[in-house]
Amino acid sequence: MTSIASRLFKIMLPLAAVAGVAASPALAQKKGGTLTVGVELDIAGFDPLKVGVYDTSPNIAASLFLEQLTRLGDDGKPKPSLALSWSASEDYKVWTYKLRPDVKFSDGTPFNAEAVAYNFNRQKDPKNNCRCAFYIANTLSVEAKDDLTVVYTLKDPAVNHPALLTRPDQNSTIHSPTAIQTKGDDYNRNPVGTGPFVIKSWTAGDRMVLEKNPGYWDKNKPNLDRVVLRPLPDAQSRFASLVSGETDVVWADEYEADNIARARKNNALKVLEYVGSGAGVAAINTKVPPLDDVRVRQALVMGLDKKKISQALTNGLARPATNPYGEGSWVKCKDDGALPTDPKKAAELIKEYGKPVQFKMLFTATPRGRATSQVYQQLWKQIGVDMEIEQVDQATFPPRAFQRKFDIIGWRIVDFPDPDVQMFANFYSKSPLNLANYTNPELDKLLEESRATPDEGRRTEAYCAISRLLNKEATWFWVFQNSYYAMTKAKVQGIPKLYGGVIDVSNAWLD
Amino acid sequence: MAKFIGRRLVYLLPVLLAVTLLTFLVASLLPGDLASTILGDQATPEKVAALRAQMGLDLPIWQRYGIWLWDVLHGDLGRSFRTGETVWDAVTARLPVSLELMVIGVALALVISIPLAIVCAVKSGSALDRFFTGLAFGKLSLPNYMVAILLIYLFAVELNWLPATGWVPFAEDPLANLKSFILPALTIAFAEWPVLMRVLRSDMIATLQEDYIAMAKAKGLRPARILLVHALKPSSLTLVTVAGINIGRLIGGALIVETIFALPGIGRLLVGAIYARDFIILQGVVLFVALGFVMVNFIVDMLYAVLDPRIRHGRA
Numbered sequence: 001m002t003s004i005a006s007r008l009f010k011i012m013l014p015l016a017a018v019a020g021v022a023a024s025p026a027l028a029q030k031k032g033g034t035l036t037v038g039v040e041l042d043i044a045g046f047d048p049l050k051v052g053v054y055d056t057s058p059n060i061a062a063s064l065f066l067e068q069l070t071r072l073g074d075d076g077k078p079k080p081s082l083a084l085s086w087s088a089s090e091d092y093k094v095w096t097y098k099l100r101p102d103v104k105f106s107d108g109t110p111f112n113a114e115a116v117a118y119n120f121n122r123q124k125d126p127k128n129n130c131r132c133a134f135y136i137a138n139t140l141s142v143e144a145k146d147d148l149t150v151v152y153t154l155k156d157p158a159v160n161h162p163a164l165l166t167r168p169d170q171n172s173t174i175h176s177p178t179a180i181q182t183k184g185d186d187y188n189r190n191p192v193g194t195g196p197f198v199i200k201s202w203t204a205g206d207r208m209v210l211e212k213n214p215g216y217w218d219k220n221k222p223n224l225d226r227v228v229l230r231p232l233p234d235a236q237s238r239f240a241s242l243v244s245g246e247t248d249v250v251w252a253d254e255y256e257a258d259n260i261a262r263a264r265k266n267n268a269l270k271v272l273e274y275v276g277s278g279a280g281v282a283a284i285n286t287k288v289p290p291l292d293d294v295r296v297r298q299a300l301v302m303g304l305d306k307k308k309i310s311q312a313l314t315n316g317l318a319r320p321a322t323n324p325y326g327e328g329s330w331v332k333c334k335d336d337g338a339l340p341t342d343p344k345k346a347a348e349l350i351k352e353y354g355k356p357v358q359f360k361m362l363f364t365a366t367p368r369g370r371a372t373s374q375v376y377q378q379l380w381k382q383i384g385v386d387m388e389i390e391q392v393d394q395a396t397f398p399p400r401a402f403q404r405k406f407d408i409i410g411w412r413i414v415d416f417p418d419p420d421v422q423m424f425a426n427f428y429s430k431s432p433l434n435l436a437n438y439t440n441p442e443l444d445k446l447l448e449e450s451r452a453t454p455d456e457g458r459r460t461e462a463y464c465a466i467s468r469l470l471n472k473e474a475t476w477f478w479v480f481q482n483s484y485y486a487m488t489k490a491k492v493q494g495i496p497k498l499y500g501g502v503i504d505v506s507n508a509w510l511d
Numbered sequence: 512m513a514k515f516i517g518r519r520l521v522y523l524l525p526v527l528l529a530v531t532l533l534t535f536l537v538a539s540l541l542p543g544d545l546a547s548t549i550l551g552d553q554a555t556p557e558k559v560a561a562l563r564a565q566m567g568l569d570l571p572i573w574q575r576y577g578i579w580l581w582d583v584l585h586g587d588l589g590r591s592f593r594t595g596e597t598v599w600d601a602v603t604a605r606l607p608v609s610l611e612l613m614v615i616g617v618a619l620a621l622v623i624s625i626p627l628a629i630v631c632a633v634k635s636g637s638a639l640d641r642f643f644t645g646l647a648f649g650k651l652s653l654p655n656y657m658v659a660i661l662l663i664y665l666f667a668v669e670l671n672w673l674p675a676t677g678w679v680p681f682a683e684d685p686l687a688n689l690k691s692f693i694l695p696a697l698t699i700a701f702a703e704w705p706v707l708m709r710v711l712r713s714d715m716i717a718t719l720q721e722d723y724i725a726m727a728k729a730k731g732l733r734p735a736r737i738l739l740v741h742a743l744k745p746s747s748l749t750l751v752t753v754a755g756i757n758i759g760r761l762i763g764g765a766l767i768v769e770t771i772f773a774l775p776g777i778g779r780l781l782v783g784a785i786y787a788r789d790f791i792i793l794q795g796v797v798l799f800v801a802l803g804f805v806m807v808n809f810i811v812d813m814l815y816a817v818l819d820p821r822i823r824h825g826r827a
Contacts, residue, residue, distance in 0.1 A: 038676075042783055044594045051593065052550070129562045131550045188595035204596070204604060205775030205783075206678055232676050233779070234771040236660050240675040241773075244667045395547050395788060399556060432555065 029494065033510040034226040037503065038238045038250035042205050042231045045188030047180070048123050048170040052131030056251065056501045059168050061229055063504040064210050065106070066173035066193035069097055069116070069150075070162045072417055072499050076330055078162035082111065082174060082194065083150075092157035092452060099148040103217045105176035106198045113144030118177040123170075132170040138421075156424075157452045159459070163417035167500055196222040196506050205231065223494065223509035235259065239487070242269065248492050248510075251503060252485040255368065257315035263487045272486040274498035277329030278413035278422060279321035279478045282361070283435035285407050286475055290357045295349045297474035299357075300408075301339045303346035303383040304376065306479060312375050313368075314480075321478035323467040324413045324423065328482070328499075331419055331460050337468030346383040358386040359407035362400060365391040372410070404437055411435060415482045415500045419463060420451045427470065436475035443469055519812055523805045530801040531794065535576045538790050544568055545592055545788045566592070579794060588798070589791040591784075598795030601780060606799065608678060609776035612768070613761040615692050616699030617754060623700060624708035629738055631708070632715035632746075644712070647705035659698045659771040666694060676773040695772040699765060703757055710753050714746040748818055755811035759804035 039057040044050070046058060046066070054062060069083035083097040103111040120142035123130050140153045158164060165172045179192035189202065194217070197210035208229040212222060230247065232238040239259040241247045243266075252260055263269040290296045306320035322338035325331040350357055361376065363369035373389040380387045387408075392400065400406055413422050425431050428447050429439040443466060450462035470476055484498040494508040546563040563569050567578070582589060588598035631640040667675035673694055679687040718724065719742055727737045766778030777796060784792035815822045 042779070044783075044787070047595065050595055129550070129558070129565065185590060185595040203680075203775060204594075204601065205779055206773070230677060230773065232773045234773070237663055237676050237771050237773065240663045240668050241677075244671055244675050246674055246676060393541070394786070395541075395544070398547065399559075402555060 029223050029509045030511060031223050031509070032225050034228060035224050035249065035492065035505055035508060035510065036228040036230060036247045037505060038230050038232040038241055038247040039503075040231065040233060040238070040251050042233075043208065043229075046173075046175070046191035047188035048132040049128050049130050050188040052170065053135075054168075054170045057229075057231065059500065059502045060251070060504070061208060061210075062168040062173050062193075063195075063502055064197040064227055064229075064506050065195040065199055065213070066168060066175065066191070067195050068165050068168060068172040068174065069099075070165045072163065072166040074496060076328075076417070078160075078166055078417070081166075082116075083162075086162050088159075088161065092159045092161070092454065093154045095152040095154070095158075095161045096145070097150050097152070097162075099150060100217065101148055103194055104215055105179070105192050105194050106213055106215065107176050107179050107192045109176045109178040109192075111174065111194050112147050113150040114147075115177050116150045116174055117142045117144045118180075119174050122180070135169075135171050135421075158418075158420060159451065159454045160418035160420065164421065166417055168502060168504075197227060200226075222506055224505070227505055239263075242487055242489070245489075249486055249488040249495070249503060249505060249508075251501075252487050254314040254317040254480075254483060254485070256485070257317040260317065260485055260487065261315070268490055270488045270490050270492070272488065272495060272498060272503075274484045275319060275327040276415040276482040276484060276498075276500060277326040277331075277417075277419065278415040278482045279324055279326055280410070280412055280480045280482070281321070281324065281476055281478050282408055282410050283426075283476050284474065285404060285409075285435070285437055286473075287404070287437040288359070288407055290353065290355060291359060291407055293353055294473060295353050296357055298339060299346040299349035299353075299383060300380065300385065301346075301471075301474045301477045302342045302349070303380055303385065304477065304479070305341050305343065305379060307341075308379065309372075309375050310480065313371055317483075318480040319483055321481045323464075323471070324426075324476070324478060325419055325463065325467070326415075326481040328415070329419055330456065331463045333460070333464035333467055335468065336464060337471040339471055339474065343379075343383050350384045356386065357384070358388070360388045360390045361408040361410070362397070362406045363389060363391050363410055364397060365393050369410070401435055402432060404435070409435060412482075413478075417499070423447060423463070423466065424451060426476075427466065438473065438475040440469070440473070515816065516813070519809055523809065526805055527798070527801055531580070531798055532576060534794060534797045535572065535579070538793055539572050541785075541788065545790060547788070583798070588795045591789050591792045593787050593789050594792075596792075598792055601792055602777070602795055602799050605775055605777050605780050607681075608774055609762055609765060609769070609778065611681070611688075611692060612695055612699065612765055612774060612776060613758055615696035616761065616765075617703060617758055619696055619700035620703035620707055621754065624704040624711060625743075627704075628708045628711035628715060629743070631712045632719060633734075633738065635712075635716050640712075644709065647708050650701060650705045653701075655698055655702050655767050656771060658701050659694070659768060662694045662697060663771075676771075678772075678774050691772075691774075695765075695768050695774060698768050698772075699761065703754075706753060706757070707750060711746060711750045714749050715742060718742045718746040744818060748815065751811055751814050751818065755807050755814075759800075759807045762800050762803040762807075 037060065039060055041055065041057045043058045043061055046062065067082050069081060070078040071081040073079040082100055082103065084100050086095060086097045088095050099113060105111055120136070122128060123132050123136060138155050138158065140155050143151045145151050152161065173193065176192035180187050183190055196213055196216045198213045200209045200211045202208045210227045212225050232241060235256050238250050242250045260271055263271050284291050284297050286292055310316050310318040310320060323333060323336040361373065363373045369391055373391065377387050377389060401409055413426065416422055424447055425433045426435065427443060428434060429444050446462045446466050450459045453459050484501040486495065486498060486503045488495065491511045492508060493511050496504055544563065546559050546566060546568055550559055550562060567575065590597045591601065627643050631643050634640050663675045666673045674691055678691045681688040724737060724742060727741050762777065765776060766782055769776040769778045777800065780792065781796045784796060
């Protein structure tokens, strides 16, 4: 049994026991029916130029009617979707994708290499000022070599490029060029893709109805006739809608621990849980005293009892993180160099430092930010550290981060199918997101090495060495792993792992 | 009467101007703007500045307000940068939901509060009166979201009589439409009735001590007739005012109820616009809400004139 399968087994076993069903693989997939999914937030739209970045709700919708060149299989490896095969140059800076023939967008436009290049160029064009352009900064060009061959040229090597194209996000989903050109401003809310469903109607703030795409290239898919997505912003009424039968699947997160526990006890419901890669973290500005002293930084890390924090904030559901990779990542470290939780030792280190330790930590001005900040404050107080809470608006957060106007700042290592993008952005000395203000030639060397080495074993070694270095220097600390939840009716089958928090119901069926 | 109406209507314009200008000012005080929202977490300050210039957000505020006002006066409310929707479409798609919620909610509140107020006023000081005024006081301290969740658990989860969330357009299925509004409207009614009831009760107690009521009683009129015809009308001035103000407030302010019951109303549009710094939508919504508020007040003023002829003649 592979490690992924065994982990999945561990997750599924208690669920199966509670639900009273035996885990039987390869159930017959039933056709037909309507599935209603309760997501958290309203969807602003799908035009990358308008919305910039998709968050989870548009991701979930996009997985139904848009497609990417590749998709992530259950083993965490990229699988063919709109691309059938791919190959890389020796330096991993040029990637060539062979596209699936005879695919049409639901408006009849043929899908081809031109369409892929068109989507990319539109996002990349500096005149378009797309927020999305940040995430494709490493891609220099995308060219149509012939009708079904598309070539990605990268600035820095990416050994796992096909995995980076798997997310149903603003950059990787391929939209119909005809629709974009003819609809203009209205494209955002009238998007057209190649996926198994098409948008039938969309009432802003209420529901999006998607129906089976009769022209879908895979004649066996989808199973469902119709999917309805409904934004249900309130967690309690979202859960109530699942219990009362108005929805079949609802999005959830660890702050809904009580409802998740209730769903696990309810035979009519199932809980899907997936621990991804990345983590909720914080960066320590190593240029400002007293945080320029490694003893102080280590003390802060050792003083934070993450289990206690998890208990206080999420009823113990959130999983403590000890490195930036997480259980869902293919990077598995025997030794990640995590500092122990040891408030006594932490207090000693602070005493050893000798001077009073006072600083501010930046949190978002949300109820969750407030709750989190107070727990940190209490825990640090016990080791003799005086942390002042500073809460700022979401919009003020990024500029403060970029200008390094903080002592400690809460952040997130985003869940990507390959760690390189986020690792390089957050830890490379010259990156604009090197929030810790920390420069170490050894770290830079390890980061450069891990992005140019195809061998997973050697990359893992490099990444674990990075983790040990970061943990020892305590320039950042990792709080909770990125974990994702969905609650469904017991009859809902065929939802794959919740990669990046996306509840992909495109191939689901009702038993 | 025409002069009265005309005078009232003229007053509306400066109010609308002031409200929209104030929103513009307050919104510009918020940290962050659309440029930083569009460019996101990872944008450099230079890029944000460039986009701000491109969108005209770097112009002085009075100039931006002037441009906006000019466009509005020419019938162009603008288009959201973020969603591409026109303000007109965004608002008119959601206004009916908020209006229906408000109308049903306030109607239910009146249905609850008026009979209770009359009973309590007649039996003022009795155990019954003390019970209902106490209940009203208790209800005042129970927040809306609590009531909403309790209603959902009782009627949607436990009894399964009504939907917990959502909305069906009236044109599609009138019965389902009404069903989807019952719980949200009840939540609003529960929040509104105590105030309305207490106001009407105290006015009614005062009215019932007037000489003409004693006169009516002496003439031997039936108590029901005295209460409903002679006493209720002159007692309802404050009630109409309070109900009017609350209606105005509810047009844009039923946010919590709209969020919990997932109704696609104006309140949620407004909050979404604030979070995204989508000021064009924000301005548009505020304009509509202010217009609604002002119109309701206008109607309330008209009702005064109906209820109390002295006002009509400018002698009150």
